[in-house]
Amino acid sequence: METINISPGVRLTVINELKFKTACLSMNVLTPLRKETAAMCAVLPYVLRRGTASKPDMQAIEAYLDDNYGARLEAFVRKRGETQICGFYSDFADEAFVGSDTMLLEKMAELMGEMLLSPATFGGRLRPEYVETERENLLADIRASLNDKRGYANLSLIQNMFKKEAYGVPKLGRELEAKKISVATLTRYYRELIAASPIEVIYVGAASARRVESAVKSALSTKMPVFGASMPQTEVFDGSIRKPKIIREELPLKQAKLSIGYRIGKSAIENNQPALTIMNSIFGGAVTSKLFREVREKRGLCYYASSTVDRMKGAMFVSCGIDTEKYDEAMDAIASQLSAMQEGDITDEELENAKSFVVGAMYSVEDSLPARESVTLNFLLQGLDIKPSEFGGLCDLVTKEEVVRCAQSVQLDTVFFLAGKGSAK
Amino acid sequence: MTKKEYPRIGETVFYETLENGLRVAIVKKPGFRKKMAFLSAAFGSADIRFTYKGEKYEMPAGTAHFLEHKMFERESGEDALAILSKRGATANAFTSTDMTAFHFDCTKHFYENLETLIDFVMHPAFTDESIEKEKPIIAQEIVMGEDDPDNALYYNLLRCLFRRHPIRDAVVGTVKSIENITAEKLMLCHEAFYVPGNMQLVLCGDLDEREAIKKVTELMTAPRGFAPERAYPKESEKPVKEEKTAVMDVAAPIFLAGAKTEPGLTGSRAIRHELTAALSLSILMGEASPLYSRLYSEGVINETFGYDFESANGVSFISFGGETDESDRVISDVMREAKILSENGLDRDFFERRKRSVIGDELRGLSSFDSICYNVACAMSEGYDYFDLVPVLSGITEKEVRDFLAKYVTPGRFAVSTVRGREDE
Numbered sequence: 001m002e003t004i005n006i007s008p009g010v011r012l013t014v015i016n017e018l019k020f021k022t023a024c025l026s027m028n029v030l031t032p033l034r035k036e037t038a039a040m041c042a043v044l045p046y047v048l049r050r051g052t053a054s055k056p057d058m059q060a061i062e063a064y065l066d067d068n069y070g071a072r073l074e075a076f077v078r079k080r081g082e083t084q085i086c087g088f089y090s091d092f093a094d095e096a097f098v099g100s101d102t103m104l105l106e107k108m109a110e111l112m113g114e115m116l117l118s119p120a121t122f123g124g125r126l127r128p129e130y131v132e133t134e135r136e137n138l139l140a141d142i143r144a145s146l147n148d149k150r151g152y153a154n155l156s157l158i159q160n161m162f163k164k165e166a167y168g169v170p171k172l173g174r175e176l177e178a179k180k181i182s183v184a185t186l187t188r189y190y191r192e193l194i195a196a197s198p199i200e201v202i203y204v205g206a207a208s209a210r211r212v213e214s215a216v217k218s219a220l221s222t223k224m225p226v227f228g229a230s231m232p233q234t235e236v237f238d239g240s241i242r243k244p245k246i247i248r249e250e251l252p253l254k255q256a257k258l259s260i261g262y263r264i265g266k267s268a269i270e271n272n273q274p275a276l277t278i279m280n281s282i283f284g285g286a287v288t289s290k291l292f293r294e295v296r297e298k299r300g301l302c303y304y305a306s307s308t309v310d311r312m313k314g315a316m317f318v319s320c321g322i323d324t325e326k327y328d329e330a331m332d333a334i335a336s337q338l339s340a341m342q343e344g345d346i347t348d349e350e351l352e353n354a355k356s357f358v359v360g361a362m363y364s365v366e367d368s369l370p371a372r373e374s375v376t377l378n379f380l381l382q383g384l385d386i387k388p389s390e391f392g393g394l395c396d397l398v399t400k401e402e403v404v405r406c407a408q409s410v411q412l413d414t415v416f417f418l419a420g421k422g423s424a425k
Numbered sequence: 426m427t428k429k430e431y432p433r434i435g436e437t438v439f440y441e442t443l444e445n446g447l448r449v450a451i452v453k454k455p456g457f458r459k460k461m462a463f464l465s466a467a468f469g470s471a472d473i474r475f476t477y478k479g480e481k482y483e484m485p486a487g488t489a490h491f492l493e494h495k496m497f498e499r500e501s502g503e504d505a506l507a508i509l510s511k512r513g514a515t516a517n518a519f520t521s522t523d524m525t526a527f528h529f530d531c532t533k534h535f536y537e538n539l540e541t542l543i544d545f546v547m548h549p550a551f552t553d554e555s556i557e558k559e560k561p562i563i564a565q566e567i568v569m570g571e572d573d574p575d576n577a578l579y580y581n582l583l584r585c586l587f588r589r590h591p592i593r594d595a596v597v598g599t600v601k602s603i604e605n606i607t608a609e610k611l612m613l614c615h616e617a618f619y620v621p622g623n624m625q626l627v628l629c630g631d632l633d634e635r636e637a638i639k640k641v642t643e644l645m646t647a648p649r650g651f652a653p654e655r656a657y658p659k660e661s662e663k664p665v666k667e668e669k670t671a672v673m674d675v676a677a678p679i680f681l682a683g684a685k686t687e688p689g690l691t692g693s694r695a696i697r698h699e700l701t702a703a704l705s706l707s708i709l710m711g712e713a714s715p716l717y718s719r720l721y722s723e724g725v726i727n728e729t730f731g732y733d734f735e736s737a738n739g740v741s742f743i744s745f746g747g748e749t750d751e752s753d754r755v756i757s758d759v760m761r762e763a764k765i766l767s768e769n770g771l772d773r774d775f776f777e778r779r780k781r782s783v784i785g786d787e788l789r790g791l792s793s794f795d796s797i798c799y800n801v802a803c804a805m806s807e808g809y810d811y812f813d814l815v816p817v818l819s820g821i822t823e824k825e826v827r828d829f830l831a832k833y834v835t836p837g838r839f840a841v842s843t844v845r846g847r848e849d850e
Binding site: 018019020021022057058059062063065066067069070071072091093096129132133136137140141143144145146147148149251252253254255286287288293296297300302303304321322323349352353356357359360361363364366367368369 | 434435454455456457458459504506507510511512513514515516530531532533558561562563565566568569571572573574575674675676677712713715718721722723724727728729748778779781782783784785786788789791792793794
């Protein structure tokens, strides 16, 4: 792994892997997550993906990608802690299989650079027809969060739990702000974003760091340097006691969805990321976890029950699907598993199982191109300067005491219960 | 053992059929730490009526899926999933209409895990009591699916297309149908279908093929068995019903239109039909097609629009759909475009470009262990060579695509399933 400063504000990370048949390149524009700008940041890469100065429409871009051995280039928006990230991800054939004169890396870097810096315009602004259709698509996407009830419950939990914090802003922004997007506001936002934001470029593949560096330099040569650009920061919970909020909503569902949010203390976030990972894995992150065994297997309360942890924000989330009338029973079962962990009721076996799970998962990350790219970005944002397998190695050293200390800083914050009602039962 | 090399895609595969009939493939993946094993039986949700040792049987809907769940149970009381997870493996299973598969991947203890896999899949340990205990868990899974709009959309389409074929029933069955499942019925299905002659094993990773075959031969000692006879009902070319609409909590209306294609194909004819379908649909309405670009630019469709081809249990069908307020318009435009393309012929360059791109998509599948294992297992079961798909695709002619569009993408063959929101009532 090599990290190279391309220009002030643009950093490239190159990971050399010879075993994949494809390579990938991503350009990530980082900006603080804000309610006012989130929808614009979410729509922007999709507008830019529609056409560039030299390839002004979808058909031109698709034909170009087809010609380059079916390379793919996708727009994305991501959320990591309180950082919103928009940009592009491309994967393309490794030159060992299509010939080294194809220059796929250079071509994809250049196309991405064009999308970021020289979009198709009309009268000096982003093209109105692109802005309008993509705004409608974004609105449809935001509204469609209702279609997947588990996702909807999790999203509602986060919006309620972090009402006063940037973390509560959804990745796609909110309908209210999305509706207001116009050619003028989006063009202005675009120029400000590109002028002020740091960019992380990630490459995973067989090409040498020097070659990637020169391809990226050339692709972003017209970008003005951003002096003093700093990584957006995520505010972490201070550890003060709050009274848990409980929110209940009803929909005609056959299966109710229970989403629970916990805060994790600042010191655990800052000092012991591996212990957090292992704690989550013991609690609900793996099939050997307490939630899976107790709530699902032993008590048959639900089909799924799992937990995830956001190590940047300092939060843990439980998600499960239950019968509406089993609410109290499920809440009790989950709470008792958490207190068991806080009281040190963790067997050696549970600890070892959690470790093997995490270590195995981290090794597997290095065997998958998209997972490697995504985890590399996470680590860069967390300031972790190691490989996934090395992080796995650190997790393997975590002691029971560290896990218990971590668990003791966990406190219930908000419950979102999407109950089933009436007709569908 | 037969060694096959595929220099165009850089793969080496070893094939072997054991004396007891088990078909084994070893896909070599030098440089990867991850290893995967995928053991499947040709027994799916559609196999509910069969003749075994001269007796006729009819099983409740959802039997194959229920059996899949119960195979993880061990005599020791410990769950096989937990045993594998403890060694750091990620294990899972799934049931489709024509297959039940059990798989794990890991970075350590591969052969130990393989032993566990073969042991639990070949030796059932469930009891009447444990079957009863599983029913509420599976019922939760069933109702979770019934709340899912995409699920409703899909099965409503199948019920419009097929009169009696069991492919139209949900893989998981219904809360009512699983009530009739007993340990005795599951045991009979296991005895009949989980036999080496009806199974495939795919291993993928940086493995020594001789060692792997030796281990598999030692572990898979079950006799060949007698494959049950299955007969699926014959279906007409036209749909049974032209449309079906469901009302659920969705943000915008979604539709799925589908038509049956050639039934009863096997071996190399099946794979050619499938790839011709993929290429034809990509030319007609893929993201690079003029039709897609027009409908997308006008805001009639969005990125949820997609198409698919599926074949299983002697039938096959194509489908397309997504979120839109104007499904009639999308469907009639697709039909009109298919007619124009099939009558006027295809642009030579566009045809070749799309072909390269579809090849690129297929190659991308080769970087995922999951997708390799699944595809190789299907191919072995159906009797074709998965890694031959590049030459097969290359050989598809313009005329085949035109004939495909002319024959199958015509109004009389299609049925339409729609899910719309409550406020549209």
